[in-house]
Amino acid sequence: MPRRVQELRNKVRVARRELTQHPGSPEPSLAAVAAHTGLTEEEVGAGMEALESFSTLSLDAELSSDDDGYSLADTLGSADASYDVVVDRESAKEGLRRLPERERAILYMRFFEDMTQSRIADRLGISQMHVSRLISRSCARVRADAMGQRTGRRGTGGHSATA
Template sequence: MKKSRGGDAAEEAALLERIRENDDPAAKEKLFERYQDLLHRFAHKYHSDRLPYEDAFQLAALGLTKALKRYDATRGVSFITFAYPTVEGELKKHYRDHLELIRIPRPLRDMRQRIHNESRLIWEREGREPDIRTLAERLQASEEDIVEALAAGQCSHVFSLDGTWRDGDDDAPLSLFIGSHDPAFEELEKEMVVERALRSLSPRHRKVMELRLKRGWTQTRIARELKVSQMHVSRLIREAVGMLREECSLCEEPA
């Protein structure tokens, strides 16, 4: 037998019919029992230090109640498809009206509301999320206006550093994810400058300096490797250091 996300499709249809015809309280209670998992998922997604879990759950339940009142089975859209954006819209509306700490200009707020309403209609009628072009055509606005309004919505929320972020199986404080100055970056930058300067040397000078700087070889060992005298290696190093100083002024003469 075909199953819906809320359970058996035929039984759900019967419950919805009882609610539509008689506003049957028992049918409503049974339907809400079917969608407890959905309500909890929304509550988990939207609860925060400013919106307790219980309040988020109640807002989700309010959205489900509104969806029940407006649902029309003759449109050929399943109840879950119709209800999902309505429930989420109720939570987003609460955030927008009561919990936004960053106020955005009124025209952008109005456009966001129009986008929300049109997106909900498209979802209810067609069972899909509209793209930017579709919204621009339906609302007779430019795609840039749509993008700007959506971006403004993303920027209107702030997060407390006392809040948490799920890191694997554990909840970690957001403050742990704040970056700090890393001295290694400064050393890396110096190494990159020196590397560029080394490439400006002749092959023989570069070979000597790479063995001295990167491998830490002594002049005696370099001399054996290149089959030259230690005095010759010392002279090559002095010449190379002079060239490097002209290039980057960062390298000191090796000890």
């Protein structure tokens, strides 16, 4: 909130308190607060709006007066599953960089070019079984590295427990 609006909020809050000191006093009008503070009605309106920004509302609060009313919770979005994909990809990046070039190439052909293990084996001149073992071993390394990085981010200073 800009400093000017904060100042307006404080002036309006003090003026409302002063104008309603006696129990049962009605809520002062915009014009009354403006006259009391020397502010314009527009400035008082901005200050009042700023005051309302600090009030809380229950997630179960009804937002519609209709019979088919809805609550504030009904207007909120849900968690996007794509965030998990981003986190997983970022976690795997460093482990992929650490793999030997040939293993990175094999993983790229398998998972990004959607090649079968047999086609990869033919292209590289190795057996399909060897490709299968390299994929398994590479994925295990990347997974272990990603899990180590996640643990490292939680306060171990980036070093895994096995280091």
